[in-house]
Amino acid sequence: MIEVLVIVGPGLVADDGLLEEIAAREFAAAGVSGTLVHARDASHVLSLLSSPSSPGGAGCAVVLPGPSAEVRSLIGRDLGAVVWVDVERADGVTAGKGATHLHGRGISGPAWAIRHAVHRVRHPSRRIAYGPLPEQWGELYLPDADEPPVVMLIHGGYWRSIWAADIMGPLCADLARRGLAVWNLEYRRPDLHGWDATTADVAAGLAALATVDVATAALTMAAGSDALPPGADRSPAAALDLTRVAVVGHSAGAQLALRAVADAAAGEAGAAGGARAAEGVAGGVGVVMAVSLAGVLDLVEGDRRWVGTGAVGAALGGRAPGPGEGQAAPPYADASPLLRLPLRVRQLIVQGAADDLDLVDFSRRYARAAERAGDDVTYLEMPGDHFDVINPATPIWQATAEAIAHALAPPQGDKTDDK
CATH class of the missing domain: 3.40.50.1820 (Alpha/Beta hydrolase fold, catalytic domain)
Structure with a gap:
């Protein structure tokens, strides 16, 4: 089964309960297993992204970086097929090789990001x-x-x-x-x-x-x-x-x-x-x-x-x-x-x-x-x-x-x- 990891960066302005609801709804709709984790800092984000997926499963990651400059500096690094998503508009952001950056879709942005992350695993292009x-x-x-x-x-x-x-x-x-x-x-x-x-x-x-x-x-x-x-x-x-x-x-x-x-x-x-x-x-x-x-x-x-x-x-x-x-x-x-x-x-x-x-x-x-x-x-x-x-x-x-x-x-x- 596909494992989806959603990482919420420090300082993100959004209701935690609503983020949990959005993620749970998208996991169920896509038929995947998922976890939402609140990261303490950039080092925590990196450690989570380097963790292997579950045995026998295919993993994908969605990251809401938030305002932290240290976390945001990771967006341009080559960290694999990460889907980065800003709930606010963030023009001019270029993701690293194999990654995607979505932005400006409000609190619905994480839902779009989870769908896209799962799609990329299921349908290679x-x-x-x-x-x-x-x-x-x-x-x-x-x-x-x-x-x-x-x-x-x-x-x-x-x-x-x-x-x-x-x-x-x-x-x-x-x-x-x-x-x-x-x-x-x-x-x-x-x-x-x-x-x-x-x-x-x-x-x-x-x-x-x-x-x-x-x-x-x-x-x-x-x-x-x-x-x-x-x-x-x-x-x-x-x-x-x-x-x-x-x-x-x-x-x-x-x-x-x-x-x-x-x-x-x-x-x-x-x-x-x-x-x-x-x-x-x-x-x-x-x-x-x-x-x-x-x-x-x-x-x-x-x-x-x-x-x-x-x-x-x-x-x-x-x-x-x-x-x-x-x-x-x-x-x-x-x-x-x-x-x-x-x-x-x-x-x-x-x-x-x-x-x-x-x-x-x-x-x-x-x-x-x-x-x-x-x-x-x-x-x-x-x-x-x-x-x-x-x-x-x-x-x-x-x-x-x-x-x-x-x-x-x-x-x-x-x-x-x-x-």
């Missing part, structure tokens, strides 16, 4: 950089299949840095179980780095699929480490099938997903007279489907209606034009999926009926506009809220996953059918 900066990476999940198609996931969070790729972990596991490779993208968010950095990272992350070293990733995932085991066979593993790629985004990530697909199609249209744009080909990556999960698909109305308490204008760095003020100019004209139609790629627009009504409105109007523009679009609205669309246990996600798998299945008569 390989973190691969697509750029030199700390947030430029993706997690690659490989199924037990030859030449699998790929799903690229882009997380949401209203373009704010307190939300990260960990929230898409459950979908990664579910999609890999269905025989699909998954590329779970992290990227620089505009609240810290600006809008251009965000869009550039998503484009670079999509293009990076063409250069992923699948063989090394498979070996290191099997070894449970980013380093190859001594004497490991470096013979090539099955390649990814980059002719069958779906780009899937949740919430604000859906805007980024559809915008990236639109940019790729426009770029190929300019380079090849539109011949390859209809195929969704970009830099050797063939996007055959774009999927919005509760997406923010109309940025002009999103800003006018102050969705996410002003998240749209804060991300793009300016307000949308008001009624009667003329057409939207960049960055709204470039960024809003509604204004980029047609995408020339098959689309699946998924929306929970119990979500924010503005998002329901955006999804419905976008789907109708995409159809009028000549795109192949399917609108899927079912019972569920904003997070049900990224919960593998819900009917709305099950229907979504089946539609993605169907769209990425090899054509009838493909040679893989005979394997």
Whole structure:
């Protein structure tokens, strides 16, 4: 059984009883054994992290460092796959090799951290950089299949840095179980780095699929480490099938997903007279489907209606034009999926009926506009809220996953059918 150790650093401002309740609830929900310990100081934290897990068990650790400078200095050290979590916002913190830092999610942060720690033990992946900066990476999940198609996931969070790729972990596991490779993208968010950095990272992350070293990733995932085991066979593993790629985004990530697909199609249209744009080909990556999960698909109305308490204008760095003020100019004209139609790629627009009504409105109007523009679009609205669309246990996600798998299945008569 997985053993989870939760360490609370000295001076953390939180009710001890509530922390115990949160941990106990997450242990039970995940079906793991867990312990919560209050550390006296940095030396105590180190000693707890160096303790072996129970016999026959797999261990993982979550640390709430608190304000102590000595404890916080441990975050950047290479102490293994520790999940560090600050309940308050703590920008600019870089965790050591193999570790994760979550922050800014309030007292719910430890719950997210425990889920992520358990997920990493149960579902090994390989973190691969697509750029030199700390947030430029993706997690690659490989199924037990030859030449699998790929799903690229882009997380949401209203373009704010307190939300990260960990929230898409459950979908990664579910999609890999269905025989699909998954590329779970992290990227620089505009609240810290600006809008251009965000869009550039998503484009670079999509293009990076063409250069992923699948063989090394498979070996290191099997070894449970980013380093190859001594004497490991470096013979090539099955390649990814980059002719069958779906780009899937949740919430604000859906805007980024559809915008990236639109940019790729426009770029190929300019380079090849539109011949390859209809195929969704970009830099050797063939996007055959774009999927919005509760997406923010109309940025002009999103800003006018102050969705996410002003998240749209804060991300793009300016307000949308008001009624009667003329057409939207960049960055709204470039960024809003509604204004980029047609995408020339098959689309699946998924929306929970119990979500924010503005998002329901955006999804419905976008789907109708995409159809009028000549795109192949399917609108899927079912019972569920904003997070049900990224919960593998819900009917709305099950229907979504089946539609993605169907769209990425090899054509009838493909040679893989005979394997």
